[in-house]
Amino acid sequence: MTRSPKADSKGRKLSSFLCFAVYSANLAFGRAYKPILDAFGLTYTQYIALIALSEADEQTVSALGEKLFLESNTLTPILKKLEQSGYISRTRDPADERQVRVSLTAAGRRLLDKEINASLVEATGLGDEFPIVQKSVVRLRDNLLHHTRGDSKKG
Amino acid sequence: MTRSPKADSKGRKLSSFLCFAVYSANLAFGRAYKPILDAFGLTYTQYIALIALSEADEQTVSALGEKLFLESNTLTPILKKLEQSGYISRTRDPADERQVRVSLTAAGRRLLDKEINASLVEATGLGDEFPIVQKSVVRLRDNLLHHTRGDSKKG
DNA sequence: TCCGATTAGATCGGATACGATCTATATTCA
DNA sequence: TGAATATAGATCGTATCCGATCTAATCGGA
Known part of the structure; x- marks a missing residue:
């Protein structure tokens, strides 16, 4: 269909952009999870x-940041809040x-052991495709991160 | 997904969570695009x-928000910035x-007509898989949005 | 016509992300 | 040993997101 020249020349529709698909899928996750997480104050x-x-105890902020692709500037405030909520402990390494x-504190562990997960996975509605989509998105992410690394300073 | 109640008592690994895959893929997009977009002040x-x-002229904020899955509280500040940058125009409908x-202004249209896109798509490194992944993520997003709609107020 | 309800944006506060910078601690090496 | 350097977090400013609320304009019914 001959859309206006601007939408065609190079101009794919917004919906055809993978970056937008991921961007909006992330927004959608946040919204789908919110009512469930709200109940736990998270x-x-x-x-x-x-x-x-939950993967390991006594992790450093940096180690955690590597898993989450975040740094202390983002993590510190979040961890302080989780500490205040009583779900985690923060201690300087002697x-x-x-x-x-x-x-994680006992309370934090209890929280994750609840069926929080089951209700959340269900919300994806992907069925058997779940692991396939998951793999693709992980590869996409890693490609992007690898592409970014080519710069000069630290990642 | 019928995952076992607990893959491990310690919980599954973070990397096995689709929500995290999407979350981190979105972060990765932001970082991969940043050096390119920075050059354009975007x-x-x-x-x-x-x-x-770029899909249509004279869109309302609401219409734009439907495409972007955002509302005026998020869009208004962004649009004001884009207006200040000279890439878009904002006018009250008489x-x-x-x-x-x-x-879009002429300057905004010029910006998108640059090869900004080509360099960005390349960064995904997905090759032939690109359209497949894109479709899956779109479906995932729509499932999540649909799941959310059932819960609360406005759709 | 007038008043209440609805609608479209805008504003505000809280919570991420992130670059740049700061502080405190640790390490290195002359 | 002590100064320079490196490292780990923390802080700050800017830009999103989002729920809640506000304002202005429009619409609807009596």
Whole structure:
């Protein structure tokens, strides 16, 4: 169909942009999860941080940041909030006072052990395709990150 | 998805969460695009808004928001910035003073006609898989949005 | 015609992201 | 040892997102 010249020349429609698909899928995740997470007093990012924390105890902020692709400027405020909420603990490492060790508290662990996950996975409505889509998006992300790394300074 | 109640008591790995894959893919897009968009003085969101604006002239803020899955609280500041940058025009509709009509300026159109797109698509590194991944993510997003609509107030 | 309801944006506050910068601690090496 | 350097977090300013609320304009019914 001959759309106006501008939409055609190079001008694909917005919906054909992968970046927009991911961008809006991320918004959609946030909204789909919100009512569920609200019940636990969590935000989307806080929930993701808790999952990363469930993988190991005594992680440093940097280690956590590598998993989440975030740095201390973003993580510190979030971790402080999670600490205030009682879901995690933050302590300076006595062996190296520069580092802060972060762990789930019992309350935090209980939270994740609830069926929070089941209700959330269901919201994707992807069925059997779930793992396939997941793999593709992971590869996409890694390609993008790799492409970015080609710069000069630190990632 | 019928995943076992708990893949491990420690929880599945963060990387196995689709929500995290999308979340981090979105972060990765932002970073991969940033050096390219910086050269044009654009942020990621502003760029996406411009693409949506390239599809039609004289769109209302609401119409634009439907495409972008955003509302006036998010769009208004962004559109004001794009107006200040000279890439778009904002005018109250004389027929209905409540509505604001938004269009690309000549400068905005020139910007999108540059090869900004080509360099950006390349960064995904997905090759032939590009359209497949794109479709899956779109469906995922729509499922999530549909799931959300059932819950609360406005659709 | 007038008043209430609706609609379209705009504003405000809280919570991310992120670049730039700062502080405190640790390490290196002359 | 001590100054320069490096590292780990923390802080700050800007730009999104989003819920809640506000204002202005339009519409609808009596």
